[in-house]
Amino acid sequence: MNERNTTAVLSPISEQAEETETISQPALALSSTAILDGKQKASGTDKTAPEKKRSGRLADDKRIKIFCGSSNKPLAEEICKFVGVPLGETRLQRFSDGEVHFQLLENVRGADVFLVQPTCFPVDQHLVELLIMMDALKRASAGRITVVIPYYGYARQDRKDRPRVAITSKLVADLLTTAGANRALLVDLHAAQIQGFFNIPVDHLFASPVLVSYFRELDLPNLTVVSPDAGGVERARFFAKKLDVPLAIVDKRRTDINVTEVMNVIGDVQGRTCLILDDIIDTAGTLVKTVDALLAEGAEKVYACATHPVLSGPAVERIAASRLEQLIVTNTIPLREDALKVEKIKVLSIAGLLGRAIESIHMETSVSTLFN
Numbered sequence: 001m002n003e004r005n006t007t008a009v010l011s012p013i014s015e016q017a018e019e020t021e022t023i024s025q026p027a028l029a030l031s032s033t034a035i036l037d038g039k040q041k042a043s044g045t046d047k048t049a050p051e052k053k054r055s056g057r058l059a060d061d062k063r064i065k066i067f068c069g070s071s072n073k074p075l076a077e078e079i080c081k082f083v084g085v086p087l088g089e090t091r092l093q094r095f096s097d098g099e100v101h102f103q104l105l106e107n108v109r110g111a112d113v114f115l116v117q118p119t120c121f122p123v124d125q126h127l128v129e130l131l132i133m134m135d136a137l138k139r140a141s142a143g144r145i146t147v148v149i150p151y152y153g154y155a156r157q158d159r160k161d162r163p164r165v166a167i168t169s170k171l172v173a174d175l176l177t178t179a180g181a182n183r184a185l186l187v188d189l190h191a192a193q194i195q196g197f198f199n200i201p202v203d204h205l206f207a208s209p210v211l212v213s214y215f216r217e218l219d220l221p222n223l224t225v226v227s228p229d230a231g232g233v234e235r236a237r238f239f240a241k242k243l244d245v246p247l248a249i250v251d252k253r254r255t256d257i258n259v260t261e262v263m264n265v266i267g268d269v270q271g272r273t274c275l276i277l278d279d280i281i282d283t284a285g286t287l288v289k290t291v292d293a294l295l296a297e298g299a300e301k302v303y304a305c306a307t308h309p310v311l312s313g314p315a316v317e318r319i320a321a322s323r324l325e326q327l328i329v330t331n332t333i334p335l336r337e338d339a340l341k342v343e344k345i346k347v348l349s350i351a352g353l354l355g356r357a358i359e360s361i362h363m364e365t366s367v368s369t370l371f372n
Contacts (some may be wrong), residue, residue: 067133072118072333076116082355115133118153119151120333187332203361205353209371220301222273224274226265226274229286250265264293270297272300291323
C-alpha cells in the first residue's frame with residue numbers, strides 16, 4: 001500500500017521533470033521570437049488559472065486539502081461541496097479512557113491544508129482533538145496548516161476583569177500556534193482584539209453578510225437594531241448601517257457568570273420592530289431579559305439574531321417560552337436536538353462564506369472583499 005501511494009505521488013513530478021528536460025534542450029536552437037511567444041503563452045495561462053479556481057472548481061488542484069474533526073462535520077462537508085474539494089479521509093477513535101487517537105488516511109506532504117473544527121460543547125474535548133489533528137498534520141509534513149475555527153471557545157475570558165483569573169483566549173491562541181497552526185480563520189470573535197493574541201496571520205470573518213441578506217429579504221417594518229450591551233455597539237452599528245435603520249442600546253450589568261441584570265433602554269423603540277444582535281447566545285438569560293425590557297418600552301415585536309448558538313443549560317426552554325418572534329442563528333455550532341424542535345429558531349449556513357475565504361487564502365487573494 002505504501003509503495004503504491006509513493007509511486008502515485010512521485011510519478012507526476014518525475015514526468016514533469018522529464019518534460020522540462022526534453023523541452024529545455026531544443027530550446028537553445030529556437031529564435032528569440034519563438035521564446036517570446038512561449039513566454040506570452042505561459043503568462044496567459046498563469047493569468048487565467050486563478051479565475052477558473054475562483055469560480056469554485058478547485059477539484060483539479062491536488063495541493064489543497066480540507067479535513068475536519070468531530071465537532072461539526074456537516075459544516076465541513078458543506079464547505080467542501082461549495083469549494084469542490086472532497087473531505088479528507090481520516091480515522092478518529094478514542095481509547096477506553098477517552099484519549100483521542102487520530103490518523104490521516106491520505107498523503108498531505110507539501111499540501112495546503114485547512115482543518116475545520118469549532119471548539120464547541122464539549123469544548124475541552126474538541127479543543128484537544130484540534131491540537132492532536134494539527135500535530136498529526138505537522139508530522140506528516142503538511143505544507144501549510146490553516147485552522148478554520150467557526151466558533152472560538154474560551155474567547156469570553158480575554159482580559160483580567162477580576163483578580164487572579166486566567167486569560168484563556170490568549171492561552172488557546174498559544175496552544176494552536178505551538179501545535180503547528182500557520183494561519184487561523186475565525187468567525188465573529190467575542191472581542192476583536194483576540195486577533196492580537198496570535199503570532200500567526202489571522203483572518204477574522206463576520207457572519208453579518210449572511211444575516212443582513214436574510215433580514216433584507218424579510219423586510220421588517222419600522223426596524224430598529226438593538227445592541228444587548230455596550231460591548232456589542234460597534235457590531236450593532238455596522239449591522240444597522242447596512243440595513244439603513246436606527247440603533248438602540250440596552251444598558252445591562254453582569255452580576256455573575258451567566259447572570260445579568262437589564263438596567264434601561266437607550267434609544268426610541270416605541271411602536272417599532274426590534275432586532276437584537278449578539279455574537280453568542282449561551283444560557284439566553286440576557287436575551288430573554290432584553291426582550292422583556294424592549295416590550296416594556298413599547299416595542300411592537302422583537303426578533304433576535306446571533307452567530308454562535310451555544311444554547312447551554314436552560315437556553316432552549318427560555319427561548320421557547322419567551323415572547324421572542326424568531327431567533328436567527330448560523331451553523332458555526334450544530335444545534336442541540338431539543339433546539340431543532342423549536343420553530344422559533346432558524347439556522348442560516350455560512351458554508352459559502354467560509355468556502356470563499358478558503359479559496360482566497362489558498363490562491364492568496366484578498367479576503368477583505370468578503371466583508372462587502
